Amino acid sequence: MLRLRTAGMLGRWLPELAALVSLVLFPFVFPIIGGTFDMMDRILIWGLFGLGFDILFGVTGLLSFGQAAFYGIGGFTTAYLLISGALTNAVVALIAGTILASSFGLIIGVLSLRRAGIYFAMLTLAFGEMFYFLDMSPLSKLTGGENGLSGVPPAAIGFGILVRTPEEMYWLIALLFFMGFVLARRIVNSPFGAILVAIRDNIARVGVLGHDVQKYKLTAFVIAAAYGGLAGGLLGLFQGYMPPDAFYLETSGQLVVQTIMGGAGTLIGPTIGAAVWVYLRSELQQVDAIGGLWKMVLGIVFVLIVALLRKGICGGISVLWRRFTATAPAPLPGLAVDSAVAARARVPATVTRKRSTLTGPIILEAKNVVKRYGGLTAVDDVSFQLAEGEIRALIGPNGAGKTTFFNMLAGTVPVTQGEIHFAGEQITRLGSTAVCQRGLAKSFQINQLFPSLSVRDNIRISALGRRYGKFYPSMLRDLRHDADIRQATDEAIEAVDLSDCSDAPAIELAYGEKRRLEIGLALATKPRVLLLDEPTAGMSPSERAVIVQLLKHIAAGMTIVIVEHDMDVVFGLADRVTVLLCGRKIAEGSPEAIQANAEVRAAYLGSPAGK
Amino acid sequence: MNWPLLWAQLFNGLTLGALLVLVAMGLTIIFGVLGVLNFAHGAFYMVGAYAAYAAFTTTKSFLIAIAAGAIVSLLLGVLIERILIRYFYKRPHEDQILVTFGIGIIMVEAVRAHFGGIAQRMPVPKWGEGAANLGFLYYPTYRIEVLGIVAAALIILYVALYRTRIGLVVRAGIEDQLMVSMLGINVTRTFLVVFGLGSMAAGFAGVINSPIVTVDPEMGAPVLVQAFVVIVIGGVGSFWGAMVGGLIAGEILSLTSMVLPAYSNVMLFAAMALVLILRPQGLFGVQGRQ
Numbered sequence: 097m098l099r100l101r102t103a104g105m106l107g108r109w110l111p112e113l114a115a116l117v118s119l120v121l122f123p124f125v126f127p128i129i130g131g132t133f134d135m136m137d138r139i140l141i142w143g144l145f146g147l148g149f150d151i152l153f154g155v156t157g158l159l160s161f162g163q164a165a166f167y168g169i170g171g172f173t174t175a176y177l178l179i180s181g182a183l184t185n186a187v188v189a190l191i192a193g194t195i196l197a198s199s200f201g202l203i204i205g206v207l208s209l210r211r212a213g214i215y216f217a218m219l220t221l222a223f224g225e226m227f228y229f230l231d232m233s234p235l236s237k238l239t240g241g242e243n244g245l246s247g248v249p250p251a252a253i254g255f256g257i258l259v260r261t262p263e264e265m266y267w268l269i270a271l272l273f274f275m276g277f278v279l280a281r282r283i284v285n286s287p288f289g290a291i292l293v294a295i296r297d298n299i300a301r302v303g304v305l306g307h308d309v310q311k312y313k314l315t316a317f318v319i320a321a322a323y324g325g326l327a328g329g330l331l332g333l334f335q336g337y338m339p340p341d342a343f344y345l346e347t348s349g350q351l352v353v354q355t356i357m358g359g360a361g362t363l364i365g366p367t368i369g370a371a372v373w374v375y376l377r378s379e380l381q382q383v384d385a386i387g388g389l390w391k392m393v394l395g396i397v398f399v400l401i402v403a404l405l406r407k408g409i410c411g412g413i414s415v416l417w418r419r420f421t422a423t424a425p426a427p428l429p430g431l432a433v434d435s436a437v438a439a440r441a442r443v444p445a446t447v448t449r450k451r452s453t454l455t456g457p458i459i460l461e462a463k464n465v466v467k468r469y470g471g472l473t474a475v476d477d478v479s480f481q482l483a484e485g486e487i488r489a490l491i492g493p494n495g496a497g498k499t500t501f502f503n504m505l506a507g508t509v510p511v512t513q514g515e516i517h518f519a520g521e522q523i524t525r526l527g528s529t530a531v532c533q534r535g536l537a538k539s540f541q542i543n544q545l546f547p548s549l550s551v552r553d554n555i556r557i558s559a560l561g562r563r564y565g566k567f568y569p570s571m572l573r574d575l576r577h578d579a580d581i582r583q584a585t586d587e588a589i590e591a592v593d594l595s596d597c598s599d600a601p602a603i604e605l606a607y608g609e610k611r612r613l614e615i616g617l618a619l620a621t622k623p624r625v626l627l628l629d630e631p632t633a634g635m636s637p638s639e640r641a642v643i644v645q646l647l648k649h650i651a652a653g654m655t656i657v658i659v660e661h662d663m664d665v666v667f668g669l670a671d672r673v674t675v676l677l678c679g680r681k682i683a684e685g686s687p688e689a690i691q692a693n694a695e696v697r698a699a700y701l702g703s704p705a706g707k
Numbered sequence: 708m709n710w711p712l713l714w715a716q717l718f719n720g721l722t723l724g725a726l727l728v729l730v731a732m733g734l735t736i737i738f739g740v741l742g743v744l745n746f747a748h749g750a751f752y753m754v755g756a757y758a759a760y761a762a763f764t765t766t767k768s769f770l771i772a773i774a775a776g777a778i779v780s781l782l783l784g785v786l787i788e789r790i791l792i793r794y795f796y797k798r799p800h801e802d803q804i805l806v807t808f809g810i811g812i813i814m815v816e817a818v819r820a821h822f823g824g825i826a827q828r829m830p831v832p833k834w835g836e837g838a839a840n841l842g843f844l845y846y847p848t849y850r851i852e853v854l855g856i857v858a859a860a861l862i863i864l865y866v867a868l869y870r871t872r873i874g875l876v877v878r879a880g881i882e883d884q885l886m887v888s889m890l891g892i893n894v895t896r897t898f899l900v901v902f903g904l905g906s907m908a909a910g911f912a913g914v915i916n917s918p919i920v921t922v923d924p925e926m927g928a929p930v931l932v933q934a935f936v937v938i939v940i941g942g943v944g945s946f947w948g949a950m951v952g953g954l955i956a957g958e959i960l961s962l963t964s965m966v967l968p969a970y971s972n973v974m975l976f977a978a979m980a981l982v983l984i985l986r987p988q989g990l991f992g993v994q995g996r997q
Contacts, residue, residue: 159801207980210987214744214800215943218935219983225932226976233969345928349808356805392816399809402802403791 115277115364119270123263133262135378137334139370140269141327146355146366147273147280148323153352154361155284156316157296159217162224163324164347165204168231170197170325171342175245175332176238186251186259190329197325198318200227205317209310212299221348228343245338265334272330273367276323280363283319283571287560290575291568292316294557297546304508304544306532306561306621315569353398359410368409456484459655460505460536460625465514467500467679474500476679477514482625487656489670489687491663493699496676498659499541502629505657506538507531519624533566537623541630541659543614547603551594551613552585554602558620559584588620591650593642608639612646619650626650628658632665644668667691675699714844716965717958722850722919724957725857726912730930731937731949732864733908739881739944740901743792743803747811748909748934749927755780755910756917756926757818760829769832773914780910781903783814788902796898811927819924829917853915860911861950868946877901881944933960936979942992951990 119140126136145167152158174193177183183192208219231239239245251259251268259268283289291312294302303309332338341347350373351366358369373394380390405412460482467475475497482488490498503509505516507528516524523531528538537558546554559581560568575581589598592612597605602613615631631647632640644665647656651669660666666673666687673690675683677699683690690696734748755776762768762775787810795803835849868874876897880887888894913926920926933956941952959978964971982989 153801157801159804207983210983211939214738214804215939217744217801217804218939219979222932222935222939222976222979225929226973229972229976234973345932349812352805352808353812389816389820392813392820395809395812395816399791399806399813402805402809403794406802 111281111364112278116274119274122270123266129375130379131375133266135374137262137265137269139367139374140266140273141330141334142351142354142370142374143364143367144269144273144276144330145324145327145351146358146370147276147363148320148327149351149355150360150363150366151280151283151292151323152316152320153355154359154363154365155289155296156292156313157299158313158316159352160208160220160317160320161217161345161348161352162204162208162220162222162227163320163351164343164345165224165227166197166201166321166324167328167331167347168227168340168343169200169328170194171328171332171338172231172239172245173197173325174329175248175338178249178333179245179247184252185254186333187253190326190333193329194322194325197328198322201318201321201324202314205314205321209313209317221345224343224348225345228345231340231343239338239340242340244340245332246336248332248336248338250336251333259333262334269330269334272326276326277363280323282574284363285575286571286573287564287575287578287581288312288315288569288571290553290556290560293553294546294549297548298544301544301546301617302557304506304528304532304538305558305617306529306537306566307557308529308566311567311569353394355408357398357401357408359408359412362408362410365408365410372409456486456655458482459484459519460657461517462501462505463515463517465501465504465516466512467497467504467509468512474679475504475676478676478679478681480674480681482655482657484624484655485653486671487651487658487669489666489673490657490659490676491661491666491673491690492676495678497679498676499629500679501676502538502627502657502659506536506627508538529566532561532621532623535622535624536627537618537621537625538627539615539618539629539631541633543610545602545610545613545617548601550599550601551589551605551616552598554613555585555588555616555620556581558617559588562620562622584620584622588616591619592616592646608635608642611635611639611643615643615646615650623654625655625657628656628660630659630661632660632662640665711844712965715846716961718844718846718850720958720961721954722853722957723961724954725854725861726916727930727933727937727956728950728953729857729860729912729915730909731934731941731953732861732946733905733912734934735938735941735944735946735949736868736877736881736908737902737905738938740877740884741792741796741898742800742884743795743807743902744800745902745905746804746808746931747787747814748807748906749929749931750811750814751780751784751906751909751927752913752930753818753922753924753927754783754814755907755913756829756922757822757913758910759914759917760827760922761822763829769834772829773911776914776917777907777911780913781907783910784906785899785903787906788899792902793895793898815924815927822924824924826921826923829922831918835918849918853919856915857912860908864908865946873897873900933975936975939979939989940982942989945989945991948989948991 122136123133145163149160149163152160170193173196174189177189177192178186183189204220204223208216208223211219232241251265253259253268259265291302291307295309295312299309328342331342354369354373355366356369357372358367359365376394377390380386380393386393401408458481462478462480465475465478466473478501490501492498500509504511507523507526507530511524515522518531518534518536521534523534523536546557563580563584589595592615594609594612594616597609602610605613611631615628618626632643635643640662647669658669670687672685673687674681675690675696682699683693683696685693730748730752734745737743737745758779759772759776763772766772791806791810795806831849835852837848838845839848839851868877876887876892880894880897937949937952937956940955941948941950955978956975959975960971963974
């Protein structure tokens, strides 16, 4: 028992331990191949810079080309404070530089994150250049402009200790790097980190599941800026000189290149990349035939890695390692068995559910809702009331406006006119994140999963939103030990019957399983009203039967609106049915009444009236 | 008020702006159709200038130099699309950015290896020497000609985009790339042509600008950054956005350098930040486009 526990502890802290051992051994091993302390210091400073960048790019998926700004701000602040004598303690100066860099990170982040994707890359690059120009002329009295700031005094780190030589500096930098690494690992394994990974995988869905994506992205940006500021400060201390090229575009570019070469999303990748860069530069420059071409060689290697080895050196090593250690490919649980059959086996064959009495209070209400796209009116003056505890089906031929109406209820599509009320509150213009937080969740017609995350991790994103609200910047807690989340996740996985494959990545699931996971994502937000957009779309009849049984289970004690084309599903589940045609509501009532309604039959079922 | 200086700066802004329009136009067309943000665009600008420089030093003919710059950047663009970019259309935007960034590094370093890192001077062509009397201002003849040349290039581009079949495909591709390919149009070839033409626009701008600035391997980077700003201000994928954004950027750079020289570049980014706050999709951008 004790041995098991130590083994478990060891396993959990293995990366930290490995980092510690490597940092201690580095100065004894690296010189064998010609490395110097000067090179080691540079590698670790780049590595520290890269830890933050990897949280931003590797983990969250935000590619910034403007990190040099924060490196420069931190570096020049630290250097200036020490040279001017305003501060004497290097640690305090480093902290000051880090804080200033983070503050600018907040401002630049707010602006750059107004746009996503390629815009973000362009904007960060442009703002990075802005700081270069600020450094070069308006602020050159403070920063020395093209000359940089020389004469940074040896680092006094308190207790009368002075750090002078590159060798002494190594141990200071290594200590800070180690602390930075442990912190970065904690961030990645925290509830906050889980949301960041989800943002990289499928940003739209994170928002719909009730998380304030913008705040998470901004926080990641500020974290990256802080790491950059600290690294910049160390650069000035270690060199005794703060060079203006900290602000250069090439600095941002070098950080990106090193991160990709080493392996993005691994935290240690940027350090590996930096080691390759720093070492190759010093070695290649000495080779006559290459000399000045070393950067072109690196450029070619970089392009090849982007094209062929997207996970970089670390990713390549881990693939080789797995291939080397794997004896037989373990069959993915849940894939080998026909999932539909397996599921049917465990779900009770018939669930008898009493039809809702429909006397509950109105929980969701749409008042004269209209949606126009230019001249096209997709939803035209639809009013709709949903009683608590009811299952309502929303039917209508293709193009009737069902999905548009649904999206307006869920807040993913803005309403042109009219009002939507939920649990006594107007939610018309709140947006999907706030609507989800209030307890109105939607599963999509087309799966919107987190493809590279496991089933469990997928569901966890939903559970986190329910448990901790739309923004929960808890970075130091270990999510793996969160009992509440674990329980909520297990329940949801059980409810959609995916326990067999809870560790498989979503992308490897069979279609029917993906569909169930899609429902599970909405379900795990523990909504008061669940909106299901064609849950059985694209499924075989046997899979449909499974879903219907699942839904009947889920329906106990929940209010559901379901858009569906399969009439067996509709009439088997619904308490009441609402029919849309060309954006208008043409009928509403019990399934029997709808089946008998001549107008519905004519318009929707396509059979002549009064057949 | 120093009127001649103001006029001169206005004209400088116009020349600079016109060149930025040309560079940004290439960038925005490539992005609009292919969905690829080309971080090597500045390198194409630089390669165009060097090709022209090399052609001029051997032939002493500026016209041949212009042709060489345009053709070399066109062919290089086509080649790179064919052997690399093509395989990235289905990959994430980040990968596309990274690979073009890497290509840019290789291009810059290759040029540096061949021509050296020292800045070279490209002389003003014979037909552009001296200054012209505009009545209110003496202004370098070549810069006035640059305005004419760029205007002609933009008109050709406009006609090609709005009055030809391939232009229709390109514009349709900007709106909805998938739909175009579903209509049975050979998208692969269109993409090749668009990437080549976009690169040529950058290279051509590099040639035209080379007598005004110096030619060095790093000359593309600031132009790339300014082209990004132009696109952010104007809105991506928009002809008129690139047009107006470019002229605004040129005038900001030029006019602020008269009043507050230290801030001329900073002001450009401040203007970009302002657009982001007030109209994040850009002046001519469509809301909802990423």
